[in-house]
Structures are given as C-alpha cells and as structure tokens.
Amino acid sequence: MDSLEKKISKGKRMNLELECPPLSKKNKSHKDGFSVQTKRSYVKDLVAAWNSLSNLDKVRFDKKFGRIADVLQVELDWEIIRASLRFYVPHLCCFVFLEFELVPTIEEYFQLLFNRPEMSSEVYVPNPVNFQLNKLQFQSILQKILSFPLEFTKGCIMKKNEVWGVNWNMMYSKLKFDLSSLSEEDWLNFVALGIYGMVILPTNMDSISSSVVAMFEQLIKNPNLNVARILIAETLRNADYIQAHGKGRFTCSASLFTIWIHAHLSKVNVSTIKEFGILQKENQLEKKMVDQWHQQFLNLRFEDIVWCVTWLKSTDYFYPPRGHNWIPLLGIRGAISYSSALVMRQFRDRQSKPLLDGITSYGFDYSLDTQVINQIGFAKEVWSQCEVRFSRNKILVTFEFEEWRKVWLQHIVIPYDIPIIKEAIIVDLKKRIAELEALSCA
Structure with missing residues (x-):
C-alpha cells in the first residue's frame, strides 16, 4: 500500500476500475446493515387537490410558492439515494468521492424551485416554543394559516412521540365536498401545506408535524423567505443521522435530492423539475440497483461530473462573512454547519483550500434551552452579514487545495468500508501494487 501511495503522491493518476459483484437477493439490505426506509407519504389525494386548481390558480400558486408542485410527478430513485448516502461525511457536511466533493447548495435548490437568479436573504428563524404546544395552541396556528372553520380541523389533529400534527388526507376528505366555503387563497395555502408536509418535508408521523406547520x-x-436554506439544512441533518446510525428514514426532500444527484452525473441534462419528471416517465433515466450505483460512485472522476448544473443560471452565491469559515443553517428541527468553501467548483469558481476550524460547532437540535435560543439568534445575525460573491466562470483548483486534499483524504473514513466493495478494492489494489512493483524492478 505504501508503494501505491508514493506513486499517487508523485502525481501519477491511478485509474482504479473496480469489479464489484452484485448483491445476492438474500443480501439486498446490505451486509453492513446500512438501510434507508423508503415509505413515502400517500399523495394520491394531494395530486387530486392540485389537479382541481384552474390553470390561472396554478400560475398564482407557482408565483407564490415556487414550482414545488412539480415534485409530485417525480418518481423517487431510492437506490441512488441509498448509495449516495454512504458517501456522506458527517464532520464535513458534504459528499466525498475519490477525486472531489459535492454538496446540495442553497443556490441550486433555490433556482431549481423558483427558476430565477435572484435569491432572497430572508432567513427562517424557528420559535422553540412551537415544539411544546398543546392541542388548542396548535389548532389555533393551523386556523390562522388556513382560516378554516373549526369543524374541518376537529378530529384531524393527532399526537405522536410528543409532537402534534395534522392529518392532511383526513382534512381533504372533509373539504372536497364543500369547497365553496373556502376562499381561493385558503385553498392554495392548503395545497402548498400538503406538498411541504407530505412530499418535501415528510415526518415520521402519518401527518404533517407542528414543525412543518410552524415553518409554513x-x-x-x-413570501420572501428563502426555503432553500431549510431544505438543505434538513437534507444534511438527515444524511448526518442516517450515516451515524446506519439506518433511518429519509425525512427531507427526497424528490429534490434525487434530481440533484442525477443532474450532477454527466448523462442527465435537465433544467427544471418538470423536465426530470418527463424523462422518468419516458424511461430515459437509467435505472440501477444500489450496488451498481456504489460501483459508479467509486469510479467517478472529474470528467464524469457536471460541476454547474443546467438550471443554475446565476453566478452569484452566498459566502460566509469574515471570521466565519462555517455558518449555521437552520432547518425545521435543528441546525447544521454549512459553507460553500469546500465546493466552489459547483459555482464555476476557484477551489482553494478550505478552513475547517469550527466545522462542527454549529449543529444543534431546537429546544427551549437558553443556549439554543442564543444560537438561533446568532445564526440569524451571521446570515445578515453573509457576502454575495460573483464567480469567475472558470473552474480552477489551486495547488494548495490538491496538496491539502491528498493528506486530508488519508485521515477521513469514506465508504470504502462497505464489505462487498471493500473486498473488491483490496483485491484490486493488491493486483495493481504487484503490477507497479514488477514494472519498477524491470
């Protein structure tokens, strides 16, 4: 192994095409126990509610909430989600591959949802009190949002694991027979709440939780609230949890994450959520098993990646203020560290050596604790000072970054510990080392 590392450190590129045998039917859940639950909230009623809107109402909906309704036509690719989560490195808050890093960014998610370059700087600021509401308080908030008569919400509110939530499908079954009693605005809000709570930010409950209702x-x-920050925070926090426990439910935007990871692979070229859904229906997206995705991720190189996805029309991006290498990103359940410094290539900009000091200091779950409340206030203050930078439209990787990454990669655990893949890597490396040593002796 030492001789191989010396060869790589001299700048000679090793093309390790690994032969990874497919998983047997008996071991579909993976030998290492890593699994992601794939239960998706029942959305048939949600699709029916969306289809009940007139074309004019759909235009008003898109203007108010963005193109979130387009995710209803996206088929989730759970195999690529399972595979990619194995490459997530918690203490860096990004996905690490052999030659590069990737992370879902605020800019990518925002422009995918809203399809416009300008981004709002408004930050979601959660109120920890909302996590300890009683039934009457939660029902009061729900009625403020929807302005529904009391009889529509009675019986639809439930509690699970000490968290209040509302059963959207149950409420819809009551409402669809009496739509005349609702204003157009209330109906648009109701449909949007359902999409956020059942598709974009689903919870472990069979209902929309109070945390999603509070955000909504x-x-x-x-209306200028930048929901992309919330979605990125929940995506990274969810990946964090699953990586730490080896299993769990994907309770963030699985639809958007499916589009994001597909779009960074060179064979997929989409500029909107709707285009992606159309390609899926036409079977133009290659379907693979999870071990096949693992194999592809292991062999990904610079030239295999679309660095700047097609829908990213703006070259402006958020950058931490001076003195902050990492900034707190607030989601609906907690915060996590975030920075664009490690993935500058995704913005067509120079990739230089990132500073990792304080990388894990911003992660926390919401509570009424004084320290947490202060951290939420601190996060809002930091975001108010963030810079907006303009990329140079030329991807460069500095020598300092390359040298730093060679050393750094040796001390980080990326998913080469998957037993079935690890075995293939060891066999392949031994073979390559023997070939190199034979050449050096010749």
Missing part, C-alpha cells in the same frame, strides 16, 4: 406559518407571513 412564517412562509405565509413572509
């Missing part, structure tokens, strides 16, 4: 309340009050 702020969104109604402030």
Whole structure:
C-alpha cells in the first residue's frame, strides 16, 4: 500500500476500475446493515387537490410558492439515494468521492424551485416554543394559516412521540365536498401545506408535524423567505443521522435530492423539475440497483461530473462573512454547519483550500434551552452579514487545495468500508501494487 501511495503522491493518476459483484437477493439490505426506509407519504389525494386548481390558480400558486408542485410527478430513485448516502461525511457536511466533493447548495435548490437568479436573504428563524404546544395552541396556528372553520380541523389533529400534527388526507376528505366555503387563497395555502408536509418535508408521523406547520406559518407571513436554506439544512441533518446510525428514514426532500444527484452525473441534462419528471416517465433515466450505483460512485472522476448544473443560471452565491469559515443553517428541527468553501467548483469558481476550524460547532437540535435560543439568534445575525460573491466562470483548483486534499483524504473514513466493495478494492489494489512493483524492478 505504501508503494501505491508514493506513486499517487508523485502525481501519477491511478485509474482504479473496480469489479464489484452484485448483491445476492438474500443480501439486498446490505451486509453492513446500512438501510434507508423508503415509505413515502400517500399523495394520491394531494395530486387530486392540485389537479382541481384552474390553470390561472396554478400560475398564482407557482408565483407564490415556487414550482414545488412539480415534485409530485417525480418518481423517487431510492437506490441512488441509498448509495449516495454512504458517501456522506458527517464532520464535513458534504459528499466525498475519490477525486472531489459535492454538496446540495442553497443556490441550486433555490433556482431549481423558483427558476430565477435572484435569491432572497430572508432567513427562517424557528420559535422553540412551537415544539411544546398543546392541542388548542396548535389548532389555533393551523386556523390562522388556513382560516378554516373549526369543524374541518376537529378530529384531524393527532399526537405522536410528543409532537402534534395534522392529518392532511383526513382534512381533504372533509373539504372536497364543500369547497365553496373556502376562499381561493385558503385553498392554495392548503395545497402548498400538503406538498411541504407530505412530499418535501415528510415526518415520521402519518401527518404533517407542528414543525412543518410552524415553518409554513412564517412562509405565509413572509413570501420572501428563502426555503432553500431549510431544505438543505434538513437534507444534511438527515444524511448526518442516517450515516451515524446506519439506518433511518429519509425525512427531507427526497424528490429534490434525487434530481440533484442525477443532474450532477454527466448523462442527465435537465433544467427544471418538470423536465426530470418527463424523462422518468419516458424511461430515459437509467435505472440501477444500489450496488451498481456504489460501483459508479467509486469510479467517478472529474470528467464524469457536471460541476454547474443546467438550471443554475446565476453566478452569484452566498459566502460566509469574515471570521466565519462555517455558518449555521437552520432547518425545521435543528441546525447544521454549512459553507460553500469546500465546493466552489459547483459555482464555476476557484477551489482553494478550505478552513475547517469550527466545522462542527454549529449543529444543534431546537429546544427551549437558553443556549439554543442564543444560537438561533446568532445564526440569524451571521446570515445578515453573509457576502454575495460573483464567480469567475472558470473552474480552477489551486495547488494548495490538491496538496491539502491528498493528506486530508488519508485521515477521513469514506465508504470504502462497505464489505462487498471493500473486498473488491483490496483485491484490486493488491493486483495493481504487484503490477507497479514488477514494472519498477524491470
């Protein structure tokens, strides 16, 4: 292994094409126990509610909430989700591959949802009190959002694991027979709440949780709220949890994550959520098993990646203020560290050596604890000072970054510990080392 590392450190590129045998039917859940639950909220009623809107109402909906309804036509690719989560490195908050790093970014998610370059700087600021509401308080918030008569919400509110939630499907079954009693605005809000709570930010409950309702309340009050930050925070926090426990439910935007990871692979070229859904229906997206995706991820090189996805029309991006290498990203359940410094190539900009000091200091779950409340206030203050930078439209990787990454990669655990793949790597490396040593002796 030492001789191989010396060869690589001299700058000679090793093309390790690994032969990874497919998993047997008996071992589909993986030998290492890593699994992601794939239960998806029942959305048939949600699709029916969306289809009940007139074309004019759909235009008004898109203008108010963005293109979130387009995710209804996206088929989730759970195999690529399972495979990619194995490459997530928690203490870096990004996906690490052999030659590069990738992370879902605020800019990518925002422009995918809204299809416009300008981004709002408004930050979601959660109120920890909302996590300890009683039934009447939660029902009051729900009625403020939707302005529904009391009889529509009675019986639809439930509690699970000490968290209040509302059963959207149950409420819809009551509403669809009496739509005349609702204003157009209430109906649009109701459909949007369902999409956020059942598709974009699903919970472990069979209902929309109070955390999603609290976020939606702020969104109604402030249409300029940048929900992309919330979605990225929940995606990274979810990947964090699954990586730490080896299993779990994907309770963030699985639809958007499916589009994001597919779009960074060179064979997929889409500029909107709708285009991606159409390609899926036409079977133009290659379907693979999870071990086949593992194999492809292991062999990915620079030239295999689309660095700047087609829908990213703007070259502006958020950058931490001076003195902050990492910034806190607030989701609906907690915060996580985030920075674009490690993935500058995704913005067509120079990739230089990132500073990792304080990388794990910003992650926390929401509570009424004084320290947590102070951290939420601190996060809002930091985001108000963030810079907006303009990329140079030329991807460069500095020598300092390359040298740093060679050393850094040796001390990080990336998913080469998957037993079935690890075995293939060891066999392949031994073979390559023997070939190199034979050449050096010749």
